[in-house]
Amino acid sequence: MIYLDYQATTPLAPEAREAMLRWLAGDGFANPHSAHAMGRAAKAAVEVAREQVAALFPSGGQVVFTGSATEAINLAIRGGPNGPVAVSAIEHAAVRDTARWFDADHELAVDADGLIDPEVPFPEGARLVAAMQVNNEIGTIQPVERLAERARAAGAWFLCDAVQGAGKLAAPAGADLIAVSAHKLHGPKGIGALWVRDGLQLSPIILGGGQEGGLRSGTLSPALCAGFGAAAKLALGRREEDAAHVEMLWNEARGVLDRWVLNGSGTKRYKGNLNLRLNGLDVARLMSDCRRIMFSAGSACASGSGRPSHVLRALGLSDGEARSSIRLGFGRYTTRDELIEACRTIDAAAKAQGV
Ligand code: PLP
Numbered sequence: 058m059i060y061l062d063y064q065a066t067t068p069l070a071p072e073a074r075e076a077m078l079r080w081l082a083g084d085g086f087a088n089p090h091s092a093h094a095m096g097r098a099a100k101a102a103v104e105v106a107r108e109q110v111a112a113l114f115p116s117g118g119q120v121v122f123t124g125s126a127t128e129a130i131n132l133a134i135r136g137g138p139n140g141p142v143a144v145s146a147i148e149h150a151a152v153r154d155t156a157r158w159f160d161a162d163h164e165l166a167v168d169a170d171g172l173i174d175p176e177v178p179f180p181e182g183a184r185l186v187a188a189m190q191v192n193n194e195i196g197t198i199q200p201v202e203r204l205a206e207r208a209r210a211a212g213a214w215f216l217c218d219a220v221q222g223a224g225k226l227a228a229p230a231g232a233d234l235i236a237v238s239a240h241k242l243h244g245p246k247g248i249g250a251l252w253v254r255d256g257l258q259l260s261p262i263i264l265g266g267g268q269e270g271g272l273r274s275g276t277l278s279p280a281l282c283a284g285f286g287a288a289a290k291l292a293l294g295r296r297e298e299d300a301a302h303v304e305m306l307w308n309e310a311r312g313v314l315d316r317w318v319l320n321g322s323g324t325k326r327y328k329g330n331l332n333l334r335l336n337g338l339d340v341a342r343l344m345s346d347c348r349r350i351m352f353s354a355g356s357a358c359a360s361g362s363g364r365p366s367h368v369l370r371a372l373g374l375s376d377g378e379a380r381s382s383i384r385l386g387f388g389r390y391t392t393r394d395e396l397i398e399a400c401r402t403i404d405a406a407a408k409a410q411g412v
Pocket of ligand 1: 127128189
């Protein structure tokens with residue numbers, strides 16, 4: 058098997074797994090909210106992890122652990138004051154569908170390169186503007202710093218979904234709320250975080266025991282927190298090394314797949330995401346012919362739905378062009394040889410279809 062679906066999820070780093078094991082065995086099962094010695098030890102591990110995750114963000118805010126980035130995004134949007142919400146046309150469903158939960162949602166258009174205009178007008182009286190740092194389907198990097206600055210000037214909060222950029226790019230400066238997910242940066246599934254700028258008043262959407270400063274009730278898992286913390290620390294420590302590896306992989310893959318058309322900007326992008334199309338390609342057949350290669354048709358979230366990707370449509374692609382697109386996602390643990398082998402296999406299978 059060759060795994061090329063890093064935007065859907067990433068392999069667990071051995072360092073993260075190791076950090077988790079201590080809390081999955083022996084007396085590591087304690088409730089981190091208990092006042093006794095075992096509980097306090099578990100709580101200490103949670104707080105170490107919180108510091109490690111906090112290093113992914115700017116200074117001047119608090120990390121709230123959640124069950125996923127989806128939950129973090131829900132907390133950010135639903136936990137704020139009522140009013141118009143403006144989100145970009147290429148946001149993940151977690152942002153789009155949560156914004157639609159309010160009557161008044163407004164979409165910020167993107168250009169043919171999959172980029173939001175940093176000067177795009179915001180709706181009158183917007184109380185929240187949301188734009189992602191790196192798009193999960195096409196990898197484009199959005200001008201979030203400028204959008205955040207303008208949102209602040211307009212009196213709106215700025216939410217950045219940094220799920221695909223966290224640990225890879227610098228933290229989005231100027232944001233008020235930032236959502237991340239452990240499993241996209243080689244941590245475990247089942248844990249995410251919302252960074253909340255100091256001074257912002259959010260209301261909880263999950264009520265109960267009042268954990269996480271009352272913002273997110275529910276018993277935390279020390280194992281998941283420790284795994285997330287270790288993964289964040291590792292990602293920050295290896296950022297340049299990982300980026301150089303991804304750049305090398307990108308060049309190799311582009312070299313083999315040079316006749317394929319790239320979806321989204323070729324320059325303002327994270328290079329571990331290669332979204333390509335070949336007009337006339339039958340992607341379902343391609344995936345079936347290349348079963349040993351784990352890759353995606355459009356977005357992992359949209360694939361299987363039968364609907365063409367809203368991101369590719371937002372770029373102005375026709376239904377047919379969107380349906381003839383594939384996404385290859387690679388990163389830290391992908392080897393050059395396996396990537397080249399996968400790209401050659403995919404290209405040969407496409408040629409066998411006559412495209
Ligand atoms: N935002 C983006 C950009 C994503 O890629 C994803 C996952 O695919 C999410 C949000 C949701 O993350 P989670 O799986 O932690 O809910």
